[in-house]
Amino acid sequence: MTSLPTPRAYQAFLFDMDGTLITSTLAAERVWTRWAERHGLDVAALLSVMHGVRAVDTIRNQNLPDIDLAAEVAWVERGEIEDVDGVAPIPGAIDFVKRLPPDRWAVVTSASVPLARARLKAAGVTPPAVMITAEDVERGKPDPAGYLKAAATLGFDIADCLVFEDAEAGIKAGEAAGADVVVVTAAWTHPLQTDHPALADYADVELEVGTDGTLAFKV
Known part of the structure; x- marks a missing residue:
């Protein structure tokens, strides 16, 4: 730098x-941590790649089988809109x-x-x-x-x-x-x-x- x-x-x-x-950052990571845990994903790994990326792209990149992509994006977005603490x-x-x-x-x-x-x-x-x-x-x-x-x-x-x-x-x-x-x-x-x-x-x-x-x- x-x-x-x-x-x-x-x-x-x-x-x-x-x-x-x-x-x-803390608000976003709280929501994405809950989402990762819902799907049994490695939380630390997800948090290292989700910053600056659209929710739809982050979720799609996890290659989860049989998910409703739109519904998952809506779940994350709702959580992020509701959690603005900090x-x-x-x-x-x-x-x-x-x-x-x-x-x-x-x-x-x-x-x-x-x-x-x-x-x-x-x-x-x-x-x-x-x-x-x-x-x-x-x-x-x-x-x-x-x-x-x-x-x-x-x-x-x-x-x-x-x-x-x-x-x-x-x-x-x-x-x-x-x-x-x-x-x-x-x-x-x-x-x-x-x-x-x-x-x-x-x-x-x-x-x-x-x-x-x-x-x-x-x-």
Whole structure:
């Protein structure tokens, strides 16, 4: 992992949600632990791969025989919507996004719309005008579709956008999209190796908004 480079100006910032703008790790892991135990799965193994990935993809990847995939996804989502205990903003995140021009940032999350809104509300983060969720793409992270769609919706080239991520699947999605990536480490429970610049949180970040709307920051 490297330190943040000399600031460059970007047209837009694209944020993952869980672990990047808000911390929901403990709540999510409580629900997924119950789900894994229901199916006799290795809890630790499941928790090491479910972060940053759509629920439908996590469940499908377990290759469980004779399950109702839609029903299992609904069970997990209901549990996650109901359990927001401990969900909170990453330090400095609320102020940071409040200072961003509304048309210059988006959230790209593997959560569904109801879950994303429930967690953002619990953390006190106002949803952006553009939010790409699990329902908006055919293939979830690590596929780049979500980030590409967010950039296109905002009206910018992905190469001119900066992706904020925390999980391996999301980092790979940002890379595959062709964006620069910054890795937020505040909520890590499963540290990973990455060559991307790291940002502990947003508490000491100085945001620079250009007269033309471009975005840069330094710590």
